[in-house]
Amino acid sequence: MSYLVLARKYRPQTFDQVVSQVHVTQTLSNAIASNRVAHAILFSGPRGTGKTTVARILAKAMNCKQGPRPEPCNKCRACREITSGSSVDVFEIDGASNNGVEQIRELRENVKYMPARSTFKIYIIDEVHMLSTPAFNALLKTLEEPPAHVMFFFATTEPQKIPITILSRCQRYDFRRIDLEAIVTHLQSLCRQEGIEIALESLTLIAREAGGSMRDALSLLDQVFTGTQEPLDHQQVLDILGVIDRQVMFALSEAILAGNIADLLAIIDDVYRQGIDLKILYADLIEHFRNLTVARIGPKAVKLIDLPEHEIDSLRTQVKAFAGHHLNTILNTLLASESRVRFAAYPRVAIEMILIDIIQTKPALPIGDLITQLDKLRGELLGTGGHRCSEDGAMYEMAVPAQSPTAQPTGPNVLKPDAGGATPTVTAGAPDDDMDRTWGRLLDMIAEKNPSLASNLAQSGLKRVTASEIEIEVNGSEFNINRVKRRENLQLITTVCRSFFGRELALTITPRRTGAKSKAKKKQRNRIKQDALNHPLIGQAIEVFNGKLIDVKLL
Numbered sequence: 001m002s003y004l005v006l007a008r009k010y011r012p013q014t015f016d017q018v019v020s021q022v023h024v025t026q027t028l029s030n031a032i033a034s035n036r037v038a039h040a041i042l043f044s045g046p047r048g049t050g051k052t053t054v055a056r057i058l059a060k061a062m063n064c065k066q067g068p069r070p071e072p073c074n075k076c077r078a079c080r081e082i083t084s085g086s087s088v089d090v091f092e093i094d095g096a097s098n099n100g101v102e103q104i105r106e107l108r109e110n111v112k113y114m115p116a117r118s119t120f121k122i123y124i125i126d127e128v129h130m131l132s133t134p135a136f137n138a139l140l141k142t143l144e145e146p147p148a149h150v151m152f153f154f155a156t157t158e159p160q161k162i163p164i165t166i167l168s169r170c171q172r173y174d175f176r177r178i179d180l181e182a183i184v185t186h187l188q189s190l191c192r193q194e195g196i197e198i199a200l201e202s203l204t205l206i207a208r209e210a211g212g213s214m215r216d217a218l219s220l221l222d223q224v225f226t227g228t229q230e231p232l233d234h235q236q237v238l239d240i241l242g243v244i245d246r247q248v249m250f251a252l253s254e255a256i257l258a259g260n261i262a263d264l265l266a267i268i269d270d271v272y273r274q275g276i277d278l279k280i281l282y283a284d285l286i287e288h289f290r291n292l293t294v295a296r297i298g299p300k301a302v303k304l305i306d307l308p309e310h311e312i313d314s315l316r317t318q319v320k321a322f323a324g325h326h327l328n329t330i331l332n333t334l335l336a337s338e339s340r341v342r343f344a345a346y347p348r349v350a351i352e353m354i355l356i357d358i359i360q361t362k363p364a365l366p367i368g369d370l371i372t373q374l375d376k377l378r379g380e381l382l383g384t385g386g387h388r389c390s391e392d393g394a395m396y397e398m399a400v401p402a403q404s405p406t407a408q409p410t411g412p413n414v415l416k417p418d419a420g421g422a423t424p425t426v427t428a429g430a431p432d433d434d435m436d437r438t439w440g441r442l443l444d445m446i447a448e449k450n451p452s453l454a455s456n457l458a459q460s461g462l463k464r465v466t467a468s469e470i471e472i473e474v475n476g477s478e479f480n481i482n483r484v485k486r487r488e489n490l491q492l493i494t495t496v497c498r499s500f501f502g503r504e505l506a507l508t509i510t511p512r513r514t515g516a517k518s519k520a521k522k523k524q525r526n527r528i529k530q531d532a533l534n535h536p537l538i539g540q541a542i543e544v545f546n547g548k549l550i551d552v553k554l555l
Contacts, residue, residue, distance in 0.1 A: 006219075013083065015054075020178045021176065032067075040143050041055075041173065043155045047213050059153065060078070060083070087118070095129070108142050111146060120150065122150075123153070181308075187221055196225065296319040377540065445496045446492065453484070475511075478511075
């Protein structure tokens, strides 16, 4: 008898033997027990997870001599024939090679005949998404209202390609990717039955390469069995499968994190000499740094890493001394450069240059550290009465010199509180900045009562404020000035000034004239801005944040 591969030799024959698909097998068992099995069922999910196997078990459960029953006996004639694939009432059809409308028409003609020896005539169509559109259309009516003795079981890896009209007529079951631990446990059981000893490390490697597919895992295990002699050595397993040892990934990531270019190039050269595809190396490196990033997050995130516990411990140890933002930067760079490696004529050189760039690029500071340094700079700036920068690192402003809280400034050119201590008063000869702030507050009060008048005064300003008089310079045309001088507007301005200053003030409206005073003021402002630009702390702030100076504003 010819050799039977492990995937066929140990194919599950009951629902209990199916690995990691309890949500499907339990539901089907309950449906059979309650006699509520749908006439059309779709099994979807990744390759090698048990879709066709479950369809066969369900066919046996429905046609078993003692059934329908949740667990087929696997002893009666119907069960044995379905297991061997020789049943005349269970048809397994490959959707890829029988995808024409002619085959579906033939199926429609045959469904009207009763089963030969079983309870149900069952059609199992694998990779059903490969059927053509006319074939699907020909199947619609039969699928919706088949004869009572006919059942359809479909299997597919790409359910999104199936027309919605077909999906709506089927009861759908989604299979999950099998986790690494479940695959390793199943492989250990099969090795014990075969009487072959193999290291857990090798089985873990096989399970990881299977990518959640039990069929792939069994095929790789078969390859290892036939390619080596006992005792099985882990290095032999690596050579047969052509995969990279996990220790290489840890050594490579250690060289990257430590900034050791010499070790990095030596590891890549060793992998290259072994004949391993360097594009696979790069893909494994991306996955490894993803696992490092997840391990750095904390214990709750470890369940997202599909690796054995001892490797997870190694990941934690490796990232303990590195900040999370550093790992994020490396992973982002690896992902962004993936196309360079995929399409490179010389993948080795491309990988080397990408990793050297990662090592030579200084890690960016996290936002928390940036804010801390920014606060430190602001403290230095304000403490010296110098220049100040905004928190976004983009705008720099002049601050007035800091003064002691107990110092009482004197002289005529200051902003003073009135007798009540609440409302400020601007004296004659006060600084321009004090005048501008006072005018801004007056304009806000005018805007609340008469927005139109405030609009006319938008380009105006205070010229002089004394204990008994206030003079406003109005900017604009003669029409604009005359409009401000209307009786009702003058009364409103006078009322606002009385409310603001707390006393009666004589109001004078004059047209604004540009002259030497404005030029001198502009020259002074330009000088102050230039002083700010030349301040050493501004240069330091730009260097720390790798920023760009956009504007300088005077307070």
